Amino acid sequence: MSTAIEQQVEGFQNQFTAVKQEIAKVIVGYDDIIECAIMSLLASGHVLLEGVPGLGKTKLVSTLSEVVHLKFSRIQFTPDLMPADITGTNIVREGEKGEKILEFQTGPIFANIVLADEVNRATPKTQSALLEAMEEQTVSVGKTTYKLEQPFFVLATQNPLEMEGTYPLPEAQLDRFFMKLKVEYPTAGNMSTILNRTTRLEEPHVTRVLDGPQILDMRKTVRSVPIARPIQDYAVRIMMATHPNTPLSNALATRYARCGSSPRGAQALVVGGKIRALLNNRVYVSCDDIRAVAYGALRHRLLLNFEGEAERIDTDTIIKGILESTPETL
Amino acid sequence: MVGSLPNRSKRKNRGAMADKDFIIGLLERVRRRVRSEQRFKVIYAILSGALIFPVLLKLIDLFSPIKGLAVVVLLGIWAVATTVWLIRRTRIQVSLDQAAENLDRLAHLQDQMKTAWWFIDHPQSSEWVDVHLQRTVRSAGTLKVETLYPGSIPKTFHRAFALMAVFVILNFLPLSENHNWFFLQGAPPFQLSRTDQALADRAKKLLEKSDAAKELEKIIGDLEHGKISSDAAQQQISDLRQQIDGGNLELSNILDGLASIANQLEHSSALAPAAEAMSAGNAAEAAEEIRSVGENLGVTPEDVLREMQKSMSQAAVNSPASLQELSKRMQETSDSLKNNDPEAGKVALDKLAESLDKLAQRMKDQQQQSQASKQLADLQNSLHQEAAAGEESAEAQQSPSPAEGAGKESGAPSPNSNPSAGTPSGNGQGSKSSSGSNTSGSGLPAELSLGDTTKLDVQLKMEGLKGQAGKGGQPQDFEEASKQERSAMDYRNVPSQLNPAQKDALNQNRLPREQREIVKYYFEEIRPRSAGGPIKQ
Numbered sequence: 001m002s003t004a005i006e007q008q009v010e011g012f013q014n015q016f017t018a019v020k021q022e023i024a025k026v027i028v029g030y031d032d033i034i035e036c037a038i039m040s041l042l043a044s045g046h047v048l049l050e051g052v053p054g055l056g057k058t059k060l061v062s063t064l065s066e067v068v069h070l071k072f073s074r075i076q077f078t079p080d081l082m083p084a085d086i087t088g089t090n091i092v093r094e095g096e097k098g099e100k101i102l103e104f105q106t107g108p109i110f111a112n113i114v115l116a117d118e119v120n121r122a123t124p125k126t127q128s129a130l131l132e133a134m135e136e137q138t139v140s141v142g143k144t145t146y147k148l149e150q151p152f153f154v155l156a157t158q159n160p161l162e163m164e165g166t167y168p169l170p171e172a173q174l175d176r177f178f179m180k181l182k183v184e185y186p187t188a189g190n191m192s193t194i195l196n197r198t199t200r201l202e203e204p205h206v207t208r209v210l211d212g213p214q215i216l217d218m219r220k221t222v223r224s225v226p227i228a229r230p231i232q233d234y235a236v237r238i239m240m241a242t243h244p245n246t247p248l249s250n251a252l253a254t255r256y257a258r259c260g261s262s263p264r265g266a267q268a269l270v271v272g273g274k275i276r277a278l279l280n281n282r283v284y285v286s287c288d289d290i291r292a293v294a295y296g297a298l299r300h301r302l303l304l305n306f307e308g309e310a311e312r313i314d315t316d317t318i319i320k321g322i323l324e325s326t327p328e329t330l
Numbered sequence: 331m332v333g334s335l336p337n338r339s340k341r342k343n344r345g346a347m348a349d350k351d352f353i354i355g356l357l358e359r360v361r362r363r364v365r366s367e368q369r370f371k372v373i374y375a376i377l378s379g380a381l382i383f384p385v386l387l388k389l390i391d392l393f394s395p396i397k398g399l400a401v402v403v404l405l406g407i408w409a410v411a412t413t414v415w416l417i418r419r420t421r422i423q424v425s426l427d428q429a430a431e432n433l434d435r436l437a438h439l440q441d442q443m444k445t446a447w448w449f450i451d452h453p454q455s456s457e458w459v460d461v462h463l464q465r466t467v468r469s470a471g472t473l474k475v476e477t478l479y480p481g482s483i484p485k486t487f488h489r490a491f492a493l494m495a496v497f498v499i500l501n502f503l504p505l506s507e508n509h510n511w512f513f514l515q516g517a518p519p520f521q522l523s524r525t526d527q528a529l530a531d532r533a534k535k536l537l538e539k540s541d542a543a544k545e546l547e548k549i550i551g552d553l554e555h556g557k558i559s560s561d562a563a564q565q566q567i568s569d570l571r572q573q574i575d576g577g578n579l580e581l582s583n584i585l586d587g588l589a590s591i592a593n594q595l596e597h598s599s600a601l602a603p604a605a606e607a608m609s610a611g612n613a614a615e616a617a618e619e620i621r622s623v624g625e626n627l628g629v630t631p632e633d634v635l636r637e638m639q640k641s642m643s644q645a646a647v648n649s650p651a652s653l654q655e656l657s658k659r660m661q662e663t664s665d666s667l668k669n670n671d672p673e674a675g676k677v678a679l680d681k682l683a684e685s686l687d688k689l690a691q692r693m694k695d696q697q698q699q700s701q702a703s704k705q706l707a708d709l710q711n712s713l714h715q716e717a718a719a720g721e722e723s724a725e726a727q728q729s730p731s732p733a734e735g736a737g738k739e740s741g742a743p744s745p746n747s748n749p750s751a752g753t754p755s756g757n758g759q760g761s762k763s764s765s766g767s768n769t770s771g772s773g774l775p776a777e778l779s780l781g782d783t784t785k786l787d788v789q790l791k792m793e794g795l796k797g798q799a800g801k802g803g804q805p806q807d808f809e810e811a812s813k814q815e816r817s818a819m820d821y822r823n824v825p826s827q828l829n830p831a832q833k834d835a836l837n838q839n840r841l842p843r844e845q846r847e848i849v850k851y852y853f854e855e856i857r858p859r860s861a862g863g864p865i866k867q
Contacts, residue, residue, distance in 0.1 A: 005461045226458045228445035230427075283462045286441035328441075329431060 005283065012221050012278050016042075018209040022067040025204045027060050028197065029190035033181050036296050037064060037155065042218050043271040045178020046134050046154040048119075048300060055183045057157040061115045069211035070112035070151065077122035079165065083129035087139045104141060109133050112149060112212060116156035120166045127173055130154065134176040151215045171303060175262050179272070179293075180300035225274040227285040232270060234328055235290045239266040241322040242302050252321040256308030261301035268297035287328045295319055349463045350450045354426070356470050357447060361429040363479035365422055372419045374486040380412040381493035388500040388511070395507055398516025399556070405511070426451075436478045442466050518554040523716070529709040536702035542574055546706070560717045567710045574703045580652065581696035584689065585611050587650040591660075594645035598637045600630060613693055617686035624679030627672050639667035659685045828853070
């Protein structure tokens with residue numbers, strides 16, 4: 001039986017590596033971003049990609065959708081986008097006998113992989129249309145609730161909030177993202193590779209290496225990895241340290257944070273840690289795994305207070321302080 | 331096939347148990363290593379801190395010797411405290427959790443041992459856990475506990491060793507004032523100063539043939555061992571001096587008697603040299619002169635012999651009771667000379683010389699005792715001054731006592747000195763002992779002349795300081811609170827010192843507002859200064 005688990009772990013690593021390598025054929029650099037995006041897919045979570053325009057966020061998501069054999073849809077968020085444009089709406093259609101039929105026309109949310117491009121350009125009302133779909137994997141229109149097909153994975157991109165015509169995502173919306181990944185400018189070396197790949201006649205092609213059932217199996221594998229209580233407690237302490245004015249809170253969080261991470265943050269730490277453990281050929285979660293996913297899992301769940309915003313404190317700075325000060329054991 | 335499933339399950343269980351036992355065994359070994367390592371660290375850390383105290387104490391002892399009892403008490407407290415500290419801190423309990431965590435850290439196992447131990451301690455029926463334990467056993471098989479925990483010497487060991495070495499070296503430093511605590515040595519409760527010790531040694535040497543020496547030694551010993559106080563020692567020395575000085579009265583009588591005998595013998599020309607030696611108190615020389623007279627007795631003229639016989643007879647009659655033997659010998663000599671028996675006379679003179687020799691020996695003993703008494707007086711005075719030194723204030727030193735202020739430079743007897751010990755030298759040099767040793771009569775110079783502590787006679791005079799008239803400061807007006815802000819009290823309620831006429835004058839509406847101040851000033855100016863009250867009209 002242990003051999004079966006070993007094979008399961010090995011298969012997980014191979015599939016993960018295959019997806020990553022296929023995406024890397026198109027996306028240059030951003031290995032950690034790609035890895036975290038796949039991790040979020042396997043963790044049944046969603047990803048928020050933040051970066052200035054033109055860094056390949058949309059390309060990354062579209063490439064991921066090409067690599068996995070899943071239904072893909074893209075929603076370009078604009079200020080005049082309405083919730084019904086995302087979820088779909090009931091329309092009146094004439095039947096064969098000329099009768100009037102009220103029929104539900106599904107929106108782009110009804111897909112396996114949804115790219116919510118420039119999600120913060122829509123109004124908060126429209127942004128909130130994603131809430132139910134992301135958490136409950138259902139869509140309610142009128143009195144009917146429609147269940148979304150699994151796997152359901154939302155990849156949202158957003159421009160930095162300082163840019164023109166952006167609306168900050170509501171806290172509840174942010175909390176539903178498994179990870180928030182920051183896309184930085186590529187390095188000079190990577191830039192040359194990008195130019196080589198994108199300025200020629202032939203563009204790189206990717207092959208589909210993963211389908212829906214395989215993803216669901218991989219998700220089961222992730223959930224099977226055991227975690228010892230001391231490691232889990234460590235994740236809890238880190239999560240609790242993000243809260244201001246609690247016995248476990250960090251000094252930086254107390255000073256600059258308005259509110260800390262929700263329990264979803266701790267869940268993200270643990271599940272992310274499990275995936276990382278599997279990728280490192282381990283069948284247990286270590287504190288290193290928790291620390292490795294802490295930035296992506298907590299940075300969007302930590303909300304700054306006025307002082308933090310006034311001093312332009314990066315939430316990564318607070319998380320770094322928390323990781324440095326939180327003991328592995330008590 | 332049906333029976334193979336339980337067998338497989340048993341084998342699986344046996345394997346899992348073996349894995350757990352292996353991990354637990356490894357963690358036990360690690361725990362022992364960690365515990366012993368931590369114990370050594372704690373022990374040397376505590377010693378390196380605790381040894382600072384005895385080293386500092388020893389350093390202080392080198393400059394200011396600490397009494398033996400104090401050393402024993404301080405080191406005892408230190409030893410007990412250090413032992414308690416050591417016992418409390420070395421009771422280190424290392425759990426298997428801590429051992430696993432420590433092993434993970436040293437072997438870079440990424441929490442593998444910690445999680446494995448947790449799963450062993452909290453059993454779960456999971457194949458994943460079993461795989462984890464199997465993998466942990468494989469990892470643990472490559473570990474060498476002896477290599478991971480080599481048992482190195484902690485850094486604090488060097489500091490503790492250095493402090494211990496310093497402590498040993500300080501104890502064995504070849505200094506006169508150093509006391510080796512390893513040999514349970516310590517400064518005595520009371521230590522005589524070098525001067526006092528010299529005085530005591532000299533007195534003991536002078537009294538070495540008498541019981542007084544042992545008694546003095548006992549007093550000094552009791553004082554140094556803290557059995558008696560300094561005051562009690564002074565009293566005992568005073569008593570000892572009284573005892574010694576009792577013999578000095580006999581010496582005085584002997585000297586007086588010799589002088590009396592010399593007065594009689596000097597009438598005889600043959601006995602004049604002997605008389606001269608007697609009057610000088612030199613009995614030994616007088617004995618030699620008497621022997622010389624006896625040897626020449628055969629050739630001595632008759633008239634000289636008669637003269638000798640007469641002088642001897644008168645001297646025998648007039649000699650004091652303390653010199654009875656001498657008187658008896660002189661009478662025998664006189665009788666022999668009176669009988670014209672030169673042989674008997676020579677024998678009698680030889681006996682007289684022997685008596686004088688014995689007397690000379692007695693006198694010498696008495697003189698030594700007298701010197702010893704003087705040394706003791708000095709010692710007593712020194713002890714008194716040392717005891718009083720701590721209590722004397724600077725004010726007392728600056729304002730001398732009336733006796734000292736009268737120009738008495740020295741020789742003031744100490745308050746507890748024996749009045750019978752004699753009178754102070756009073757020679758005005760200020761260098762002689764103030765103990766009042768009995769030097770009068772003996773005429774012997776003191777072998778050790780230690781004077782009193784020189785005191786400065788300072789007399790403060792009151793002087794009047796004349797003040798110098800200057801310009802002085804300019805008068806300055808400070809703004810009152812009432813001028814800074816409006817009063818909270820209604821002006822009508824303020825008690826006025828003005829009489830009704832003045833009030834009327836001020837309250838008249840026809841009085842222009844700007845001139846009211848002038849009117850008020852007018853009334854204030856005409857107010858009688860001595861009365862200070864309202865103006866009487």
